[in-house]
Amino acid sequence: MKITAARVIVCSPGRNFVTLKIETDQGLTGLGDATLNGRELAVASYLTDHVVPCLIGRDAHRIEDTWHYLYRGAYWRRGPVTMSAIAAVDTALWDLKAKAAGMPLYQLLGGASRERVLVYCHANGRDIEHTVDEVLRHRELGYEAIRAQSGVPGLDKVYGVVDPDKGDQPYEPADADLPSEHAWSTEKYLRHAPRLFDAVRRAVGDDVHLLHDAHHRLTPIEAARLARDLEPFRLFWLEDATPAENPDAFRLLRQHSTTPIAVGEVFNTLWDCKGLIEQQLVDYIRATVVHAGGITHLRRIADLAAIHQVRTGCHGATDLSPVCMGAALHFDLWVPNFGIQEHMPHTAETDAVFPHAYRFERGYMHPGDVPGHGVEIDEALAAKYPYRRAYLPVNRQQHDGTLWHW
Ligand code: EZ4
Numbered sequence: 001m002k003i004t005a006a007r008v009i010v011c012s013p014g015r016n017f018v019t020l021k022i023e024t025d026q027g028l029t030g031l032g033d034a035t036l037n038g039r040e041l042a043v044a045s046y047l048t049d050h051v052v053p054c055l056i057g058r059d060a061h062r063i064e065d066t067w068h069y070l071y072r073g074a075y076w077r078r079g080p081v082t083m084s085a086i087a088a089v090d091t092a093l094w095d096l097k098a099k100a101a102g103m104p105l106y107q108l109l110g111g112a113s114r115e116r117v118l119v120y121c122h123a124n125g126r127d128i129e130h131t132v133d134e135v136l137r138h139r140e141l142g143y144e145a146i147r148a149q150s151g152v153p154g155l156d157k158v159y160g161v162v163d164p165d166k167g168d169q170p171y172e173p174a175d176a177d178l179p180s181e182h183a184w185s186t187e188k189y190l191r192h193a194p195r196l197f198d199a200v201r202r203a204v205g206d207d208v209h210l211l212h213d214a215h216h217r218l219t220p221i222e223a224a225r226l227a228r229d230l231e232p233f234r235l236f237w238l239e240d241a242t243p244a245e246n247p248d249a250f251r252l253l254r255q256h257s258t259t260p261i262a263v264g265e266v267f268n269t270l271w272d273c274k275g276l277i278e279q280q281l282v283d284y285i286r287a288t289v290v291h292a293g294g295i296t297h298l299r300r301i302a303d304l305a306a307i308h309q310v311r312t313g314c315h316g317a318t319d320l321s322p323v324c325m326g327a328a329l330h331f332d333l334w335v336p337n338f339g340i341q342e343h344m345p346h347t348a349e350t351d352a353v354f355p356h357a358y359r360f361e362r363g364y365m366h367p368g369d370v371p372g373h374g375v376e377i378d379e380a381l382a383a384k385y386p387y388r389r390a391y392l393p394v395n396r397q398q399h400d401g402t403l404w405h406w
């Protein structure tokens with residue numbers, strides 16, 4: 001099966017998505033997600049200008065060889081742009097191989113290890129009361145695992161919290177023509193978060209998994225304090241408690257708390273998380289298909305994690321396209337050391353551009369059983385939503401304007 005053409009499709013049905021489509025001489029096509037939120041065109045160019053010319057004429061079945069050709073062959077290794085581009089090729093090739101085999105992708109990975117995939121949703125509120133209502137509403141929808149994020153008194157805009165001007169859209173706009181600026185106060189947040197979880201746990205009872213994302217904003221000792229303060233509420237995990245790039249920070253956090261720790265949505269290779277995993281400094285690894293080199297590389301990360309009792313918890317925010325979600329659900333159904341999958345439903349516009357076989361049913365998802373990863377693109381519809389420049393926000397310390405982690 002020879003690759004005859006490959007194209008990058010950039011569209012913006014509500015937010016930007018970059019998709020790679022590979023065509024073959026067998027008439028089969030494969031799709032891969034290449035979306036890197038706020039830096040979309042860098043990956044599109046990396047693919048179109050540098051990767052696509054190398055793909056034409058290659059055997060689409062040689063997934064492993066193509067992965068190393070693109071990774072080692074570039075000489076310049078790692079990084080989110082490179083690895084998202086490689087991921088797109090890898091995902092499209094797995095899609096093609098599974099279509100050629102007439103099987104859903106999870107069968108090629110080794111078959112289903114479970115019947116369905118546990119997912120967690122986002123409950124976002126302006127304040128504690130609103131967040132509690134949102135948690136209870138999502139419980140009614142059947143979710144058994146719920147991430148709770150709330151507005152903080154004294155702070156205007158907080159990551160993951162509902163934006164009153166945009167209905168139920170959280171403050172993760174990625175829709176500003178230039179980065180918007182948020183003000184941050186660690187002191188205010190650290191006072192508020194334990195009160196939030198006290199209220200949520202009381203309202204929802206013991207039978208729901210609760211999660212929280214600190215979004216890299218805390219120093220190691222502040223992260224340790226939060227993890228300890230949240231212990232009574234028995235979180236499923238505390239995510240991104242402190243910036244992900246320094247493994248030593250997690251050692252300090254570990255010394256102070258038994259709250260389970262998740263990290264890694266910003267990781268793009270095994271080398272970013274090798275130390276964290278081998279030293280068992282985290283409990284869940286959040287790398288996913290699009291930003292961590294595709295199925296081929298993600299399974300390598302998962303295998304290392306498995307021997308250190310670290311489980312997977314793939315990133316699944318709405319800036320990852322349905323193509324990534326579909327591929328991730330096949331991975332989740334197979335991966336032996338599965339933990340949980342993040343699920344933020346896409347908008348109806350996005351779902352229409354990317355028809356898919358995966359489905360949600362009362363707190364669980366399934367990738368479906370059509371050959372391939374089960375996600376396609378309606379190119380005519382995609383063309384109606386041209387790219388719009390968009391940035392994630394930046395964060396500044398409220399008291400003096402110092403640029404902080406967003
Ligand atoms: O802010 O994917 O857990 N989910 C997250 C996401 C990230 C976005 C960044 O593009 O932290 O909402």
Ligand code: CO
Nearest residue numbers: 213239240265
């Ligand atoms: Co996160």
